[in-house]
Amino acid sequence: MRSGSGREPAGSRGALAVPPLPCGPVDYSVEVLVNLHEYQARDLLKAAGVPMSDGDVAVTPSEAEAIARRVGGTVVVKAQVHAGGRGKAGGVKLARNPAEAAEHASQILGMTIKGLVVNKVLVVPAAEIATESYVGLILDRATQKPVFMVSDAGGIDIEEVAAKTPERITRIPVDPRYGLLPHQALKLALALYRDWDQARAAVRIMRQLFQVFMANGCSLAEINPLVTTPDGKVLALDAKIVIDDNELDRRPDLAVLRDESAEEPSEVAARRANLTFIKLDGNVGCVVNGAGLAMATMDLVKYYGGEPANFLDIGGSSNPDKVINALKIITGDPRVKVILFNIFGGITRTDDVANGIVAATRQFKVSVPIVIRLTGTNEQAAFRILESVGMSAMNDMDAAVSKAVSLAKAAA
């Protein structure tokens, strides 16, 4: 698991090594995760031996037609985007013949779902289903282990199952030192199936899923639904895999699976510039060092009646280029009415940040006001640098945030 090296030095993403946010269901997950497309997840599971429905991915209607012809019968054409509610948005369609598959593919390819353009569709046979189950493997904070979670109430939102019928979910933490033990796999399988052949098939699938999880540095690996067909076969219909971003430096084979075209372009640009950026809907652009302080700054924007336009963590590095890139990305959003810097200089040198701001405003025109709060390392030098070009900075976080909010309100 730990083979391979060539990782960058510890703090190269920021000397301050500011802790990223935890990965949670409601968070920015600055512990950035890589979402794989359904077809990529299917490929990984298939390679591990998990029985999957036939099918393939297409980028053109004619490819979709060919796949539909090959698999035969009724097929499902599914948009490959990282967005929930694909079905509701018209991104999942049933096709009774190859011509219809091509027709649906031509409609779905190029459509936009929750701001993301669909570039690929998955074409799979519409399976006849007798039962549906949920099988998931999640890296759990509390037990500090991968935890299996299965339910015979599959195919629907597992959250709903957890809320309404929690007794229908079986959870088993797995000690990664020993792997999934035979009796654990059996318990999971028997939670889903009474039929012994189906249970044995499920045991194999549990082990294969665990193997995929460990071999690919997953945070989440999910089969939903795992179905039985009318003739009794156990088959994985849909798969979801999320990979821990921290694995990518030592696993270039996984890094190539990341589909940047499926992500918000400004977020991709930010990642390339070594910034952590998440676009939001407000008009106060925020540039902060450190994830916790960045969130606290956004909270304070809200506290004073404003709305943050983004989350942006420049990390601990003082590299002026980072500041320039940050300003480029934020000013690319026409809704931004004011830009707020909040820099607490520890390892980050505030004079470097000031130099970055000055350099950026020389490189391109920033047409909205910039409110700067700097404190800590080299702040006197930073203040002088800013004053020399007619800019000013503040020392107090609350004062700076409330000023930025009132400027945004005045401009709105």
Add this chain to the structure above:
Amino acid sequence: MSIWINSETRLVVQGITGREGSFHARQMIEYGTNVVAGVTPGKGGQLFDRTVPVFNTVAEAVTATGANCSVIYVPPAMAAGAIEEAADAGIPLVVCITEGVPVLDMTMVMPYLAERGVRLIGPNCPGLITPGQAKVGIIPGSICKPGPVGLVSRSGTLTYEVVHQLSGNGLGQSTCVGIGGDPIVGTDFIAVLAAFNADPATQAIVMIGEIGGTAEQEAAEYIKQHVKKPVVGFVAGQTAPKGRRMGHAGAIISGSAGTADEKFAAFEAAGIGIMRRPVDVVELLKAKLK
């Protein structure tokens, strides 16, 4: 008094010759920390800055210098191995600053440490500081002052912001501990709270949380039952957008969505003073310390 580190701490720096390790080793020495050894495989026998002996292994460093605490600044792919090496060498307190340690590595490290009774702080944390005595990690020494407030936080720079508010208003700190924000960390809020509760020099506690997970809620429950000292708390991420990235499966295991509202509610139920803004820490603490 203080918790875990003080003027008696004998520190070994793993990765002392690297870019980050050398920079922060100097900062720690400058602060007055007793840095007794460094470790970089292949550079054993050298002297760092002509004063600190460098060893090839942690075991050699411990034998030669009696080091009793380690701080780690090695690249992420080597971090798990470095933690295990320190634990195996008999170091009871290991602080891992490294950011970007694969989470699956940590699932292997934790049972290894448990078997040896080793405390890990981090990874991906700013470390800890006992003002005026010792600094282990990267918290800027200049913003801290000795005093009665114990601080525990999941954040980095947000911690500095709060410490800055405290020191600037005459509220010094017994020890500040950054536990790190990764999904799996060696030391949770509760362990730090228990230590502060038992430390006679700590008269009040500040707890800085973040959205995600349930660590804050569990800490609040612990405080309600066990902590007699006044506690004030903050949760960053009240304005976080919902449903980003990682799906909802994690929430089902923990039985919580991990929102700031939930965490603040748990704080309130436990009698913890609520900081709506970082600056609120000062007034809340002054009232409680009266």
